[in-house]
Each structure stands twice: as structure tokens, then as C-alpha cells.
Amino acid sequence: MMGIRKPSKCLREVWDMKRGILCILITGILLLAGCGQAADPEAVSGRAAQIAQMLRESKFSEVLAQGDAAFQAALPEYQLQQAWCQVALGLGGYREIVDTSITSQGGDAQAVVTLGYEKGGLALTLGFDREMLLTGLWVKSADVQLAAATPTPLQSGIQEEEVTFAADPALPLSGTLTLPDGQEKPLPAVVLVHGSGQSDRDEAIGPNKPFRDIAHALAAQGIAVLRYDKRYYTYPEAGTALDSDLTLREEVLDDVAAAVQLLRADERIAPTQVFVLGHSMGGMLLPAILAEDPDLAGGISMAGSLRPLWEISYDQNQELAKTIEPQLNRQQAAVLQQQMQQVESDVAVLRSLSASMLGNSETLLGIPVGYWRSVEEYRGDRWIDTATQPLLVLQGEADFQVFPDTDYPLWQQALDGRDNARCVLYPGLNHLMMPSSGRRDTGDYQFQSTVDTQVTDDIAEFVWENVG
Incomplete structure (x- = not known):
């Protein structure tokens, strides 16, 4: 026989691309x-x-x-x-x-x-x-410690160097600056902003490293790229210490601003030609990032959404429930129904803004209310009209985490009439902007692939079109 632990709740990773669904629906590891x-x-x-x-x-x-x-x-x-x-x-x-x-x-x-x-x-x-x-x-x-793998040689024509910067002096972050060889004048540059969860600089998931792919492809086309380890990937204990006081400001926004300033201070970079690319939750935050720094040259949303995170999570759970229900026996189906009722109840509170009546340490969807308040503050649809810089929106048609039939049209509607904005939908690409295996679950990310070259070509074209 097999024992099964009770469902567990995950903290602050509702839209984590490494899971893709609310953790309260994930039953614990099997015994x-x-x-x-x-x-x-x-x-x-x-x-x-x-x-x-x-x-x-x-x-x-x-x-x-x-x-x-x-x-x-x-x-x-x-x-x-x-x-x-x-x-x-x-x-x-x-x-x-x-x-x-x-x-x-x-x-x-x-x-x-x-x-x-x-x-x-x-x-x-x-x-x-x-x-x-x-x-x-x-x-x-x-706890497995293997000898470091031999680094993959860089393709010809690009170089990389280690950098350090800090929004909080007590929490310096390490990153990689990728540059084209033989530069003769200051370069345009792109800062890469992660999705939710605690990601390294490559945004590695399984064998895939989408941020490394993007950095190398853009540098090969003459564009500098900065990617870095996320704050609470490097200092998980610091996030734990903040507990219910943790917000998107500490998790993401302050470090993005510090990364931009690092590039502007580098004499090899054109300070008026710094762009930001946000993936997944980073794409959701992109309008706020652009609005807070009007000197940014433009932004790229990759698999992002203008909706708040709880709406994304709600849809993910609905799709999951429909997928798994035929696999369940009566007892398991009853547990699933109970969990979905809790999801419905929590999302109803968030939608009605009655969460404002709750204390920061109380939880909805397993996440402290204090964090949800920051999600409400920085949701993309609140900032898109004040983010007036050039904008490129990229979405994979096979994305099962951010929905092309729901989220992509919202970008199109919000940007309708803007001659400095463009939306592109890619057939067959998943949430990582890589060719999908056909699976509509996180198992898709266990197949090694690379970011599609059409995506990186479109990003490079957008950057060069919008540099002064």
C-alpha cells in the first residue's frame, strides 16, 4: 500500500513557472x-x-x-x-x-x-x-555535490563577465553581462527580469536556460544583456525573515532598478538605450517598471499578463482540475472539489478587494495578504497607460501558464492605436518561448530545448528599431 501526505501550501510562488499551478492542489511527495x-x-x-x-x-x-x-x-x-x-x-x-x-x-x-x-x-x-x-x-x-561541469564554450563573437550590484547593500547580487566582441561605440542593452519563484541568472528550469539563450543570441546581434541571480535565490533566509512583509518591491522591483543603473554607469553601454525584458511575472510587472523609469528606452513582455496573479492562478487551477478529474476515484474527486471550493472562496475575496479588511499575515491561496496587496498595486493593467515607451509583447500559442486566448488579447486591446507597440503570437511555442513537446503540463519543461530564434530575432529587431 502507499501512504500519501496531506496537500501542502507553497508561499509566494502562485505563478511560479517551475510549478505552474497553485501549490495547494499539489499533493505531497509519495511515501x-x-x-x-x-x-x-x-x-x-x-x-x-x-x-x-x-x-x-x-x-x-x-x-x-x-x-x-x-x-x-x-x-x-x-x-x-x-x-x-x-x-x-x-x-x-x-x-x-x-x-x-x-x-x-x-x-x-x-x-x-x-x-x-x-x-x-x-x-x-x-x-x-x-x-x-x-x-x-x-x-x-x-545533498549531492558533483564536480562542476566543463563550461560550454561561448559562441564566437561574444564575451561574458561577472558583475555585482546591490539595491540593498546587505544583499549584493551576482550577474553576468554578455557583450559582443569588438564594440566601437556604446551599446544598447537589455536587462532580463525573471518570473516568480527563486530563479538563477539563467532562469534555469530542468535542462533549459532561457535567459542564457536570449543573452547569447542578442549579444551575437550587437546588444549587451545583463542577467542576474534573483535576490531570494541568493538569500532565501532574507525572504523568510520578511515573512508577511515581503512585497514585489523587495522581491523584484528594487533589484531591476539597480540593474538598470549598473548598465547606465558602464561606459560601454549607451545610457539612453537600456531596455527591460520581463518574462512571466516579470512581464506582468513590465508596465510598472517602465512607468517608474521613463528614461528606459522600451520594454519586452515575454509570456506576461496584464491581469493580477490571482486570476492567472485561478485559470491554471481550473484547467488542472478539468484535466485530472477523469483520473480520480470518488474519494480523490471529493478532495479535489474541496480544494477548488477553497480556491473559489479565496479568489472571490481578492476580486472584491475585501482582502483590505485582513491583516498582512493572514493568507489567501496560501499567500500572505501583504504580498497580495503589492500584487494589486503593481498589476499590469493599472500601469499600462502610463508606460508610454516602445513595447513588444511576445506570447507562445502553446503556453499553458499564461493563456494566449485570454491574456494575449488583453495586450492587443490595451495597446490598440499605439504606433510604438507590437504584439506577436508564435505557433507551437510554450511558456519558455521554446518549441512545445505537446504536453500541457510542467513535464514539457523536462525536454531540453532553446528559445526559438524567431523570438530572439524579433527582440533584436525591436531594440535596433528603437535606439536613437
Whole structure:
């Protein structure tokens, strides 16, 4: 049999691109049941490696097919997917199996497979019966330190250097400035602004690094690019200390302003030709960023929205519920219905602005009300009319996190009649502006890809069109 923990709530990552749905709908990591003695440890090890590979390749239905009847009945596919992706996607690219240990008793066996990734590891525990069918699965983070991978050589014609800057002197941030070789005059430059969650400078998710792709592609076309590690990626304890006092100002906006000033102070950069590109939540904040700094040359929203985060999260949960409901038994469906009722209730409070009657430390959708107040303050539709600089809006048609049939038309309507704004919808591209595998879940991000060249070409063209 399999034990399942109660659903957990995540703090301040409602629109996290690494999860894509409200964490209150994600059931906790799955608990191993059986352990025992297998006749052939090598066979168990090989079977465990096979299942680990299926998980890495997002073949969750195939994993379930390896289980006994009780395993399959207890574990919906969506639950396995979310448990795996919640642990694995933030670790970067997969490197190797570090260790496999086998224990056994009677006719059953347990395998613990430790997997190494760029940024750490995870421990996958699998239970097998004497027929080598899965009886349990448990995945959790593991402390794995691998030797640093040999850096991928930069393409010819570009160079990179490490930079440091700080909006808060106690919390300096590290970043990478990518430049074209052989510059003869001050360059236009772009600052890259992350989505929600605690991202590194490459905005790495699984094996994909969209910000690195963009930086290299733009530098190859003569444009400098600054990307940096997000504040609470570098200092998670600082975000925890703020607790309910954390807002978008500390999480994002102050650091964007400091990054822009760093570029303006660099003699290699044209100070009047600094642009900001915001991805996901960064795109939502782009109108406020542009309005607060009218000297910015322009902005690029990539998979962003003018709606507040709670509306995005609500739609994501609605789509998830429709997708997973056919997989659930009666008891699981009842739990899902209860969770969705709570989502409906919390979103109703946020929509009615009655959250203003609550204290900062109270929570809605698992997020402190103080944070939601900052979301309300900086929501894109409140700032778009005062953000008068040139604007480029990019959206993937296969995006399942920010909806092309809802969010993209809102940009078109808001920018209608502006001759310095343009919207582009790309067939087949997902939330990372990479070709979609066809999946409409976070398993799509486990397939290694790169940002589509048409996207980076359009960004470069926009920048060069709008430099004085």
C-alpha cells in the first residue's frame, strides 16, 4: 500500500513557472510502503534505473503501468507528475546516477536511486514486489555535490563577465553581462527580469536556460544583456525573515532598478538605450517598471499578463482540475472539489478587494495578504497607460501558464492605436518561448530545448528599431 501526505501550501510562488499551478492542489511527495528481499539485486537495480529514466523523460503513465493494482489505484498520474516536477525542475540539467542501494526482505525489495543534477540531487525510493511490480514511490531532495561541469564554450563573437550590484547593500547580487566582441561605440542593452519563484541568472528550469539563450543570441546581434541571480535565490533566509512583509518591491522591483543603473554607469553601454525584458511575472510587472523609469528606452513582455496573479492562478487551477478529474476515484474527486471550493472562496475575496479588511499575515491561496496587496498595486493593467515607451509583447500559442486566448488579447486591446507597440503570437511555442513537446503540463519543461530564434530575432529587431 502507499501512504500519501496531506496537500501542502507553497508561499509566494502562485505563478511560479517551475510549478505552474497553485501549490495547494499539489499533493505531497509519495511515501514508500513495502521493502523486502529481492533474489537478484542487479535486476532490481536495473529496474529502478529504468523507472528513473521514465520519470526524467516525463513518461508518468508508463511509470504507473509498472505498478501493482494497489499502486495504480492510489496514485493519479497528475499527482506523480507534480511530485516529481516539484523536486526535479529546480535542479537544472540531469547529470548521472550517483548511487543505487538495494535492501530486501522476504520476496520484496527496495531500491534507493540517488540522481545527480547541475544544482544538487534527489533520492528516488522505489518498492518492488516479488514480481518486480512497483508497490511504492518516494522522491525527495538529496545533498549531492558533483564536480562542476566543463563550461560550454561561448559562441564566437561574444564575451561574458561577472558583475555585482546591490539595491540593498546587505544583499549584493551576482550577474553576468554578455557583450559582443569588438564594440566601437556604446551599446544598447537589455536587462532580463525573471518570473516568480527563486530563479538563477539563467532562469534555469530542468535542462533549459532561457535567459542564457536570449543573452547569447542578442549579444551575437550587437546588444549587451545583463542577467542576474534573483535576490531570494541568493538569500532565501532574507525572504523568510520578511515573512508577511515581503512585497514585489523587495522581491523584484528594487533589484531591476539597480540593474538598470549598473548598465547606465558602464561606459560601454549607451545610457539612453537600456531596455527591460520581463518574462512571466516579470512581464506582468513590465508596465510598472517602465512607468517608474521613463528614461528606459522600451520594454519586452515575454509570456506576461496584464491581469493580477490571482486570476492567472485561478485559470491554471481550473484547467488542472478539468484535466485530472477523469483520473480520480470518488474519494480523490471529493478532495479535489474541496480544494477548488477553497480556491473559489479565496479568489472571490481578492476580486472584491475585501482582502483590505485582513491583516498582512493572514493568507489567501496560501499567500500572505501583504504580498497580495503589492500584487494589486503593481498589476499590469493599472500601469499600462502610463508606460508610454516602445513595447513588444511576445506570447507562445502553446503556453499553458499564461493563456494566449485570454491574456494575449488583453495586450492587443490595451495597446490598440499605439504606433510604438507590437504584439506577436508564435505557433507551437510554450511558456519558455521554446518549441512545445505537446504536453500541457510542467513535464514539457523536462525536454531540453532553446528559445526559438524567431523570438530572439524579433527582440533584436525591436531594440535596433528603437535606439536613437
